[in-house]
Amino acid sequence: ETGVTQTPRHLVMGMTNKKSLKCEQHLGHNAMYWYKQSAKKPLELMFVYNFKEQTENNSVPSRFSPECPNSSHLFLHLHTLQPEDSALYLCASQGNNEKLFFGSGTQLSVL
Amino acid sequence: SQQGEEDPQALSIQEGENATMNCSYKTSINNLQWYRQNSGRGLVHLILIRSNEREKHSGRLRVTLDTSKKSSSLLITASRAADTASYFCATDARGGSEKLVFGKGTKLTVNP
Numbered sequence: 001e002t003g004v005t006q007t008p009r010h011l012v013m014g015m016t017n018k019k020s021l022k023c024e025q026h027l028g029h030n031a032m033y034w035y036k037q038s039a040k041k042p043l044e045l046m047f048v049y050n051f052k053e054q055t056e057n058n059s060v061p062s063r064f065s066p067e068c069p070n071s072s073h074l075f076l077h078l079h080t081l082q083p084e085d086s087a088l089y090l091c092a093s094q095g096n097n098e099k100l101f102f103g104s105g106t107q108l109s110v111l
Numbered sequence: 112s113q114q115g116e117e118d119p120q121a122l123s124i125q126e127g128e129n130a131t132m133n134c135s136y137k138t139s140i141n142n143l144q145w146y147r148q149n150s151g152r153g154l155v156h157l158i159l160i161r162s163n164e165r166e167k168h169s170g171r172l173r174v175t176l177d178t179s180k181k182s183s184s185l186l187i188t189a190s191r192a193a194d195t196a197s198y199f200c201a202t203d204a205r206g207g208s209e210k211l212v213f214g215k216g217t218k219l220t221v222n223p
Binding site for chain 2: 043107
């Protein structure tokens, strides 16, 4: 248990659906991240939030929309996704000691 | 890119043997971290080594860092079946955005 909780664990959606991924941490960390992990590819950084402000958008398509209402919660809103967006989406938080604490991820399948 | 590259991509050993995984990177770093991931789960932090350190231990883990060669190694001694996982190195660039960049990982299988 890392202290970072992601829901749902699994999600299947059609290309016209709208869904949201949720991440929650109560570690007192101020930085939160979204990563995408596809098969046989390195972990891809998508977004970084620091003190609720977005500090990094790694050229992510607009069909992915992050939201960080407070330092403990992070959302990833999904709409009109493509089959190639199927992947494991990982949330992580970071405190002052530079280590990342990851959630268990949401395994997303886009049909 | 300062992406870390792990080597080998896959490693299969018997329980009790030692496992060594290597990581190479391209630019100067502040620190290098190793993470472990069980299949379909999140990554778990194992150890962080700073650019001014050469070796670090944590239980059965030993990490070395050679900044002149821009490489690091992770040694797991007396491996167990429960060590079966993928192992990733991550680096943050000195003077850069300080975001961590991960390699593709080494998939370790420890056979009982």
